[in-house]
Amino acid sequence: MDWTALRLSLELGFLTVLLLLPIGIWVGRRLAYQDFRGKGLAEALVALPLVLPPTVLGYYLLVAFGAGSPVGQVWQSLFGRPLVFTFEGLLVASVIFNLPFAIQPMQRGFEAIPREVREAAACCGLAPWQALLRIELPLAWPGILTAMVLSFAHTLGEFGIVLMVGGSIPGETKTIAIAIYDRVQAFDDVAAAQMAALLLALSLATIALTYGLSRRVGRRLG
Amino acid sequence: MGSRDGLAGGSAEVCCGLSVRLAQDTPIPLAAAFACAPGEMLALVGPSGSGKSTILRTIAGLYRPKNGSVGVDGEAWFDSEAGVWVPAHRRRAGLVFQSYALFPHLTALDNVTAALGHLSRAERRARAGQLLELVHLAGLEGRRPAELSGGQQQRVAVARALGREPKVLLLDEPFSAVDKATRQKLYRELAAMRQRLSMPVVLVTHDLDEALMLADRLSLLHHGRTLQDGSPLQVMQQPATVEAARLVGQRNLFEAIVLEHQAPPGFTLLRWCGRILESERNPIYQVGASVSWMIPSSHLVLHRRDRPSRGEHENPVPGIITECLALGETTSCVLAVDGRAELSLAFSVPSHVAARNRLAVGERATVSLLASGIHLMPPDDTPRPVG
Numbered sequence: 156m157d158w159t160a161l162r163l164s165l166e167l168g169f170l171t172v173l174l175l176l177p178i179g180i181w182v183g184r185r186l187a188y189q190d191f192r193g194k195g196l197a198e199a200l201v202a203l204p205l206v207l208p209p210t211v212l213g214y215y216l217l218v219a220f221g222a223g224s225p226v227g228q229v230w231q232s233l234f235g236r237p238l239v240f241t242f243e244g245l246l247v248a249s250v251i252f253n254l255p256f257a258i259q260p261m262q263r264g265f266e267a268i269p270r271e272v273r274e275a276a277a278c279c280g281l282a283p284w285q286a287l288l289r290i291e292l293p294l295a296w297p298g299i300l301t302a303m304v305l306s307f308a309h310t311l312g313e314f315g316i317v318l319m320v321g322g323s324i325p326g327e328t329k330t331i332a333i334a335i336y337d338r339v340q341a342f343d344d345v346a347a348a349q350m351a352a353l354l355l356a357l358s359l360a361t362i363a364l365t366y367g368l369s370r371r372v373g374r375r376l377g
Numbered sequence: 378m379g380s381r382d383g384l385a386g387g388s389a390e391v392c393c394g395l396s397v398r399l400a401q402d403t404p405i406p407l408a409a410a411f412a413c414a415p416g417e418m419l420a421l422v423g424p425s426g427s428g429k430s431t432i433l434r435t436i437a438g439l440y441r442p443k444n445g446s447v448g449v450d451g452e453a454w455f456d457s458e459a460g461v462w463v464p465a466h467r468r469r470a471g472l473v474f475q476s477y478a479l480f481p482h483l484t485a486l487d488n489v490t491a492a493l494g495h496l497s498r499a500e501r502r503a504r505a506g507q508l509l510e511l512v513h514l515a516g517l518e519g520r521r522p523a524e525l526s527g528g529q530q531q532r533v534a535v536a537r538a539l540g541r542e543p544k545v546l547l548l549d550e551p552f553s554a555v556d557k558a559t560r561q562k563l564y565r566e567l568a569a570m571r572q573r574l575s576m577p578v579v580l581v582t583h584d585l586d587e588a589l590m591l592a593d594r595l596s597l598l599h600h601g602r603t604l605q606d607g608s609p610l611q612v613m614q615q616p617a618t619v620e621a622a623r624l625v626g627q628r629n630l631f632e633a634i635v636l637e638h639q640a641p642p643g644f645t646l647l648r649w650c651g652r653i654l655e656s657e658r659n660p661i662y663q664v665g666a667s668v669s670w671m672i673p674s675s676h677l678v679l680h681r682r683d684r685p686s687r688g689e690h691e692n693p694v695p696g697i698i699t700e701c702l703a704l705g706e707t708t709s710c711v712l713a714v715d716g717r718a719e720l721s722l723a724f725s726v727p728s729h730v731a732a733r734n735r736l737a738v739g740e741r742a743t744v745s746l747l748a749s750g751i752h753l754m755p756p757d758d759t760p761r762p763v764g
Contacts, residue, residue, distance in 0.1 A: 271478035274439050277465035278472045279492035280541055286466075289491065293482045 156349050159326050160334035167242070167277040168310040171249040172303050175257040178250070178312050179302055182259030184291070201259070204252045213319025216248045220226060220320065245321040245328050264298020265291065273310075297369040304365040308358050384391060395545045395577040399434060399445035399601075405431050407442055407601040413545070413594075420580045420592035420609065424624065428601030429581045430475075433547050436579065437472045440466035449544045449577075471538030475532045475550040479522040485509060485533045486518035492540030508536040513566070521688060528559040532566075534564075539574075546578045552587065564590060597621055610676035614750075619669045619757040628723040630671045632756060635662045644748065650720055654692050656751035669754040676750020677724035680743040682734050692746040694722070701736050703728050712742060 184356040185191075186198060204212055220238040221227045230238040268291060276286035292299070314332045321328030323337065331350055338347040382703060394414040399407040409432055433714040434440040436447055438454065441462060447455040454463045465539045471492075479488050483689075489505040496504055509518055514533035522530055533549055538546060552560045568591060571578065582588055588595050588609050595609040596617075614712040616622040622630055633647040633654065643658040647670065654670075662668050680693070699718065700711035708731035714720040721762065724744060726736070 218639065269476070269478065271474045272480060273474070274434075274437075274465070275474060275478040275480070277439070278437055278470060278541075280466050280469075280494050281491065282466050285494075290480055294480075321757075361472070370621055 156346060156353075157329075157331065157334040157338075160329050160331045160349075161353070163242075163326065163329065164311050164331040165247055167245060168307045168351065170246055171253055171310045172257075172307050174246070175253055175306050176299075176303065178254075179257035179261045180292075180299070182256045183298075183302075184265050184287075186258070186262045189264035202255050207314030209252070209313065210319060212246070212252055213316040216251065216316065216320050220244050220247070225256045239320060240322045240324060240328060242321075242327050245317060245330075248316055248320040249310050249313070252307040252313065253309055257302045258307050259333050260298045260302040261295065262298075264295035264301075267298070268294045300368055301365055304361050308361050311354060311357065393450050395436070396580070397432065397445070399432065399435060399442050400445075401443040401445070403760065405442075405601060407431065407445070409596075409598060409601060409603045410760055411606060413579055415573050415577055417594060418571060418578040418580055418592045420582055420588035420595045421598055422582055422585060422588050422595055423598035424583060426600075429583075429598050430549055430728050431601070432598075433472070433549050433579060433581050436545065437470045437547055438463060438468045439472075443487075469544045470547060471541055471543030471545070472547045473531070473534045473538045473546075473551045474551060475553060477522075477534040477554075479530055479533055479537070481522050484521055485525065488522070488533055489536045489540050492537050495541065505536075505540065508540055508561075509533070511539070511570070512536045523599040524720060525672045526559075528557045528563060531555060531563060535567075543576060545576055546574065548580045550581055550583070552582075552584075554594065562660060567591060585609075589613065597624060599624055614673050614754050616671070616754065619671075619754055622669075622671050622754065625629045627671050627673060628721075629674065629677075630669060630757075631720070633668055634665050635664050635668055637664060647751075647753075648650055650714060650717075651664070652694070654746060654751065655752065657746045657748055659753050662753055667756045669757045671752050671754065672722075672746050672750045674724040676747040677722060678745040678747060679724070679730065679734065679736075690745075691748050692751075693743055695724070695741065695743045696720075696745060698736055698738055698740045698742055701731065701738050703731070708736065710736060711741075712744060742764055 158239050182201070184321055186194065186201075217239060218224065219226055220230075222231065222239070227238050228328065234243070272294070273286065273291065276290045281289065311330075312332055314336065316334060317328065317330055321330075323329045329337070331354060335347050335350045335354070338350065378484055394412060394417070396412045398410045401407050405428055407428055409428070411419065421432060423429050431440055433561065435442055435445075435455070441455070444457045444458075445455065446457065453459065453461045454468050455461060480491060483491065486502070486505050486509065489508050490501050493501040506515075506518065511517060512535050514529060514532050514536070517525065517529065522533070525533065531554075534551070552563055555563065566586070580588070580592060592609055593600065594607065595612045596606045597604045597612055599620065603622045605612050612621070613625050616625055616627065617708055619630060631649060633649040636646040636648050636653065638645050638658055638660045638697065640658075644655045645657065645659045645662070647654040647668070648657055649670075694712075694714055696712040696714040697716045699713045700709070701710045706728055707725045708728045709723070709725050710731070712722045712724070714722060722744065734742070
């Protein structure tokens, strides 16, 4: 069992969810409520990581983050270390490839709130941020929860992009999914089986938790 | 003189109460102007798609038309010329939605509390409780909307709308989603509560009877345009135009020629289908001019077969019954004047009267058109048989 890889994966998962929460709420809410030019294109871009082969996305991120790219250079000058093959680079890539898993359920969650209920919040004198906190977020909660769980589980399991952007540096970019592959390559079946079983249990537990919570929320809203 | 006159409704500039003027061609045509005094209930009536809900949403700040103004107590909420637009959450407008739009995750008490942001935290609970008591929901404070009946949900919505101490109360077809018995009860409650309300109240409805029962004034809308503004009874029985008459459901609409205005006894004589009708004196129409006229079915008197009754000397018209439908306690009849199907008079009689007079399709009958019920209007554009 590679505990360092597990801890790294969990850290990556939590931070990814933490960063995606505001992004998903902002983008999902805009896509749900507002009509704007290029909305179709925006929705297509959000969905793109779903259909793109992970190695293709990983390749483009590698190119975009590399020391030769403007993004890589700005990062290097700001933080004094490169973006590729680092934990930070992995985190940024993780946020990008999880966009559809975070935004789409949140968008559906906000869309499920009737327009009149949102208008009633304004007529009650609630400013937009008050309406968001007291009315919209509680009502969109099932979608937001689904988004968080999906992004977390997906981060734990992602392999292709992590390998392309992060490589396999122990303690820095070697996640548990990569560690499993690494153990299988080394014919260490026991360790591979242990880690695979742990990932399976972890995934099952998160999914069960989501279903249980969203059913409770559903009952509450009647 | 006032430069803003000239729009229907006239009194669009008042210092207190609500005044609304709206004008736009697309996407929803609007040409409405009306005012509503404090304590007054104005009914906006029109068929579906007449723009009445859009007007209500504009007052609440949920819809922004291209041109116009909305003012409450001298304060501008919207003025396209001055570029004023106060967002919905800063307008003190209480809106009861057609679907009630309660917050499904909050209890009845918390739904009302949500509208009490202007009070201190300590005061909110007590005030929300008082409001729920006002709408007869004491004891149900802890229920969520899904655990309340339609009528109870409507009451929560009313309490919530009153919570903000609104400067104007807006009701968007608030009785359309409840059964008839509940509706009658809610009518009585609203009528009783109105005596305690001091703000202008605007009621949107497509139900004329509802407007007649509850409202002080009625504004008739069609395609976003104000057709007529007046007391509900006046608009129903004395519509300004043939279009308005059709909208308020008047069926007895005809064309005639003005023959003479008699000073005493105060009649205007009309020639209609080869006979002369007496109507109340109305000298604004010139002798020889063609006019439209209508009579509410309530002003048609059926001549009894056994003995004559009061009013029968007024405009007797014989014909043949072409339709006779018993609808519970009343029977709805159509009389073809002189047997001519294009001159059909619709009227209703109590079913026992219809039975006693043996009213049936094909039978002869005579009705009197009461002169006080004959109402003259400018001639209709669409061609109809005259003289």
